Amino acid sequence: MDAIRYDFRSDTVTRPTEGMRAAMAAADVGDDVFGDDPTVNRLEQRMAGLLGKDAALFVPSGTMSNLLGLMSHCGRGDEFIAGQKAHLYLNEAGGAAVLGSIQPQPIAHLADGTMALEEIEAAIKPDDSHYARTRVIALENTFGGRVLPVSYMTAVAEIAARHGLGLHLDGARAFNATIALGMDISTFVEPFDTVSICLSKGLGAPVGSVLIGRQDLIDTARRHRKMLGGGMRQAGLLAAAGLYALDHHVARLADDHRRARRLAEGLARHEALTVSVPDTNIIWVTVAQEAAEGFDRLLEENGIGVMGRYGSQRWVTHLDISDEAVDTALTLVDQHFA
Ligand SMILES: *Cc1c(COP(=O)(O)O)cnc(C)c1O
Numbered sequence: 277m278d279a280i281r282y283d284f285r286s287d288t289v290t291r292p293t294e295g296m297r298a299a300m301a302a303a304d305v306g307d308d309v310f311g312d313d314p315t316v317n318r319l320e321q322r323m324a325g326l327l328g329k330d331a332a333l334f335v336p337s338g339t340m341s342n343l344l345g346l347m348s349h350c351g352r353g354d355e356f357i358a359g360q361k362a363h364l365y366l367n368e369a370g371g372a373a374v375l376g377s378i379q380p381q382p383i384a385h386l387a388d389g390t391m392a393l394e395e396i397e398a399a400i401k402p403d404d405s406h407y408a409r410t411r412v413i414a415l416e417n418t419f420g421g422r423v424l425p426v427s428y429m430t431a432v433a434e435i436a437a438r439h440g441l442g443l444h445l446d447g448a449r450a451f452n453a454t455i456a457l458g459m460d461i462s463t464f465v466e467p468f469d470t471v472s473i474c475l476s477k478g479l480g481a482p483v484g485s486v487l488i489g490r491q492d493l494i495d496t497a498r499r500h501r502k503m504l505g506g507g508m509r510q511a512g513l514l515a516a517a518g519l520y521a522l523d524h525h526v527a528r529l530a531d532d533h534r535r536a537r538r539l540a541e542g543l544a545r546h547e548a549l550t551v552s553v554p555d556t557n558i559i560w561v562t563v564a565q566e567a568a569e570g571f572d573r574l575l576e577e578n579g580i581g582v583m584g585r586y587g588s589q590r591w592v593t594h595l596d597i598s599d600e601a602v603d604t605a606l607t608l609v610d611q612h613f614a
Contacts, residue, residue, distance in 0.1 A: 281579035282601040287449075287532075287557060287594035290480040296520045303516035307509050308334070309502070315512030319519050323486045326522070327471060328462035330491035333498055334484060334515055338448045339368045340506050341472035341485040342414075343376060347500050348470060348493040349412035349442040352377040356444075357399050358414040359385050364446050375504065379408045389419045390428050393435060400439050412442035418449045421558025421592075423456050426464065433467030442493075443467055448474040448485075452556040455529040469493060478529050478557060479521035480595040483514045525595065532557040532593040535602050539591060542606035546613045557594065563587040574612050580605055
């Protein structure tokens with residue numbers, strides 16, 4: 277395969293900018309397992325403050341953050357409810373079951389990405405020794421790049437409250453949602469007990485996620501983080517990248533969204549391509565069967581990286597996708613189908 281020059285595969289591929297690298301190099305550090313790293317402490321306090329929650333925990337990945345979120349709500353033999361295509365159910369190697377001894381209860385998604393409220397409620401188990409104990413409902417927003425309605429999250433929160441369940445948000449790209457909605461992040465996450473946010477996606481940090489939430493849950497998560505091997509020492513070098521991202525890379529997510537819309541509109545001009553209308557920075561493209569192989573080859577030979585082959589693709593815009601990258605891709609596709 278030719279080298280990728282324009283990398284639309286994921287917003288995880290971003291490389292730290294000069295400014296971010298300078299902030300990392302200058303970071304004041306200490307041993308974070310001892311609670312001594314001032315930069316990690318600053319990041320955790322800042323995230324907790326931004327989201328209007330008690331506390332936060334810096335962790336190596338979104339996968340660990342989601343796992344710790346679920347484990348803070350659930351003990352052995354407990355159960356979580358999540359969407360059939362939720363990242364924390366489908367794309368995290370079964371970690372909740374394997375490492376947390378927590379049973380998943382997946383629920384099918386409706387066409388709009390939500391789960392039917394009646395189905396969620398029907399899946400909550402009664403107190404009966406035949407059943408695992410349902411403890412928490414997990415939502416994901418954005419979901420596949422789509423912004424799910426705040427009214428949906430509120431409705432699920434009401435169900436959780438009625439049944440005494442916890443509520444977790446996989447908000448890997450929560451800032452993409454709040455920028456698209458023009459909403460304050462603390463309002464967006466208000467109903468949730470725990471929230472996971474990735475610094476390493478659209479925010480452009482090389483490593484790291486943060487679990488934010490209620491003090492008792494974050495205390496439990498801190499213990500489990502150590503158990504899972506996620507206790508890092510002079511992690512301020514990494515936390516500094518996260519702080520820099522919060523200062524410089526949140527508002528600019530609007531640029532990614534604008535570029536995604538332009539890319540989607542450009543691609544959709546071609547009959548062979550069926551293109552989703554992006555809410556944020558992710559586009560889903562279906563290529564007509566007879567055109568799929570040629571289209572894969574075109575992108576590959578021209579250094580344009582996308583996720584997926586054989587007619588089903590994901591394109592993602594991010595910090596390292598400029599207007600010129602979008603123009604180059606669209607010109608190439610226009611010439612191909614001309
Ligand atoms: C990327 C992602 C995660 C996991 O993050 P990693 O840092 O890759 O482990 C979790 N949930 C969603 C929705 C994601 O997109």
